Amino acid sequence: MELSSKEMHIWRIAGAIGWSIVFQFIFLYCYIFVANLDFWHPLHVFSVSFSTIFSFKTLLNIFPLALVIFCQGLLCGRDYFNQRNNQVSNTRFSLLLNFFTIYNFTTLVLFSVVGITLGCVHTSVLNERLNSFSTLCPNKIERCLNEERFFLACDGLWMGIFFFMRNYIFRSSKALVFPPIQQEKFIRIKSSFLPCVRNSFAKSIVPSLLFFICYFFKGDYLRSSFSSILYLETKNDGLDSIFTLVDFELMFYLWMLSTTFIVTLEMMEILFNIYLTEQAMFPVSTLLALPANQVSLQDALMCESFPIIQHLGFYDLAHLAEFDEERRAQLFTLSMPGGHAHTWNCVSSQCFKVINSFLDNLDKAFDETRLTPSEVNSIKKLDTSAPKVPIQDHLYSPRIRCLSPVVVQSHPVSTSTIQKSYEQALKNCSSWFDEKLNAFYKKPLIVYLFGDMIEPKVKQLLIDRGQLVTWAVKSLSTLACSSLREDYFGVVQKDLGIIILTLVHLKQSLEKLQKQNMYNRKMPKAERIDLQVKNALRWTVKQSLYRIAITFGTHVKDIDLPGDVQQQMLNFVSFKEV
């Protein structure tokens, strides 16, 4: 099972990488065409472009380009592969430390390599002015550095660093966002390509300008160090002066190159999203054994080691619950020897497991952040068998105080008392130290750096598990409702109470989360994936409860439920819940 799900994942990644490489070629050819545009000789443009495209040099250049794109694709694929291993940083300090990881370093290096390769490839297919790093010096004897090409290659490097900083340091973690509706892959790719290119043209202006400014100030240093490596002379009039730098042709190439870089990386992300979020149909394994290379729905739902397969499994389950009557009937069947509802039990238990683990993690996140570190330590020191009651409240009531005057009595001093006083002093000393340490912990800067933050934890939880829970909730409620007519053995009916109970608990927890008001930061809503997931989850839970209430009506009273849950359900039946 592990193997076949891995195989499925690999094929999808391969598709995405393949398309990325194809897009790279398309973009390179468009680039060649645009770069050779000449309004006075329109036919000449075609002949030059064709000869460049099919020249041996271009074909040679394609290989390194394809290679770096392939490496980049592998990294991107690993990104999605390990999405649950993202470490949650509770404090700002650990957030800071997380930047310095081998993974981030590799990404940075790869981005820079992609940038430089793009710079070199895109300049080598151009005219003589730009396609080599060395030219003849003005004295026609020695070889000099071709600074224009060097400038563009540096821009590639800069774009790599800039993009890495923007995407990996200053942006929230990546998440696979499933589209609202499923469309054919080709249509999705086609519809996202042009907006991506259009946005990239706008996005590349700021980094290009920044690079321009940086090169103006530090260009000579870069130039001299690079030419010393290649044993080349430098021209006297470098590019780092106003008059030489304001070259419209060069500026145009710079802009095009920056745009190409952004399109390359963003298109790859889009392609990965399209390929990995494509709906997969998992057969329900019932009496007949499935072929070895097929992953059954139950296996997919349990596939915790590959979160993407688990996501696809739950996505398919939600689709099945709503549209696929045939597979729904398979879910409601009984096992042939024994007559047990193994299929339903497996699916429902997996749904409950996902929902309950989400609830537990949510509660844990809240509980931990409500207590300060010292309080947590003091609780840990207490006997775990003791009932969890805030003890100090019972021992020292602020309302009962001793109002009699304190009388100090003097006693003869003995050796034992000296020892006692010594211990007392030590204790005092340590308590003083603890006090100071606590005061130190409460200093603004320290709290800022090391204080526990609730937001990243909940945010990561929502991003990682939110969509799964949404589908689980939707599937459970839809299956419960369709079971009324389709489930001849009543396998779902026995779980109806648990389903309602779980949904109501989830609703309460989400309301609690809503009251936390964590989202006071002003950030565009479109970028807050966690916020979107939270809203979708809240709506789905309510929708599911309404679905059950409408289907079962006042018969909800006959289900064995606790009083408050039943009252809530009756509110849903009478349409009083918002």
Add this chain to the structure above:
Amino acid sequence: MNTTETLNRICSLKHFSPLPSGDSVPLCETEGRLIYCLPEFVNLHLYTKAVDNLPEVLITRDMLHHAATNSNINVFLPVTENIWKRLQNAWYENGFREALQIAAQSEEDVNSLLKFFSIQTISLLNKFNRICSRIPLLSSKDTEFQQQPGGKECIVCIEWHPHCKKIALATRDDSVRVFSSHTKLVPLLKCKVQRNVSCLAWRPLSTSDLAVGCASGILIWTVDPNSVVMRPSSSTAVLLQRSDHTDISSIAWSADGNLLVSASRLNQIMYVWEVSTERATCLKRIGGGGISLVTWAPDNRKVFAATSRLVFRVWTTDLWTPERWSLPQGHIVAACWSPCSLALLFATSLEPVIYALTFGPIGSVYTAVEDRRGACRVADLTDVTLPSGHRVGGEVNQMVWDGRGRHLAVTFHDSELIAVFLTNITTSPNTVHVTPCCFIKGEPGEKPNAITFQKNFEEGANLTIAWSSHRVQYFPFIYQELGSSNTIGSPGPLESSLQQSHIAGKSYSDLPSFIRSP
């Protein structure tokens, strides 16, 4: 079979029993019997108790806020401003083109160069527009849909909540009112961005969410049933908006309330919104003009989208691929799905006919071929003059089908009457049988503005009519089988339609049937 023979066999307006002479108006239908009474003595409660606990909808002319539309500009006294000030105001309020118009038309001593420049620019722009309109891909704007939807009527649209006894009503002054049975309180939904309201839709599986399609986009209001606020603040509304998606012509929710599809009359783009996350997917196909109507099939598997040209499409919702259909002439003006999603009725602008398009399981090889050949005519709406002097028929204005698939109500552009048909859907092969039921007329001088059926009326079908006099009337068709409606879970769409068509066949078996044989 030739065409005239076919037309003779299908249901037509001349087969309806005529209206009684005099001023008496129809009130309701109970046990297959139409009840008439004089307009002065209207008391529906004498005949049925089914509408007793429905909200009382009362709209008076005084309640309507006057919107700052062009028609109200005359209310203000004219002031004399110099030409530069007027130009500045026109530019600020109506844009560059309006400013050019003012400069070209002004008879004051405007700079002659400016006047010449404006006249030339306008003529150039007009020429450019004319060229653009010839090119099919560029002509996105349809002039016939440029004016406000619905003309001058006061009530633009009415919409029943799918589960509660709650009705939303949009008026010309861009406000939406929600009338509920459990409270006398009428929340008034109005905000600055809500201009030119064209359509309303309640979200299924929710009690409070109402989508309002307007010029700036789609507003999703949350109308809390427990709140006592008369005028909910605009913060309770979410605006779904895209720059290429304004002047919304039609919106429709999926059956589970998860997705909302919206169409604009200005271009060929349809958006499918996942409302809880506010994410949207754009659906665009070349061909046809702006989209005038979208409706979601009750089984969630198909979406019908009509353009303002010859083309209409039926999208399947699994991979969102369209099936393209084209009309010989005109464009679609009204369409509705059967409750079982196996049939779609539509009417076009140039032919006075109701067509049926059937889907679903294939009966046999021959019927399948027959079905795919095209839509078939089910009713002829050629206008006729009744003995009472009323004219009825012609171009359809609105067409609604009740939730059980038994009554179909049609309003016309040039008629004061509403024609109600009885319908019956048979499976294998899927056929829609249409037979005449009755005409409904209002009080003297009234025209129907908007009609809709209540979605959860247990006793039968409740046609709700908004008349041009701001009166909102309930016209219930009470079925015999009162109380047999399912309270535990509604039966599947197919089952319910079969069950109901069986009932319909029993109740109205004495009526002549007008069935088009395949």
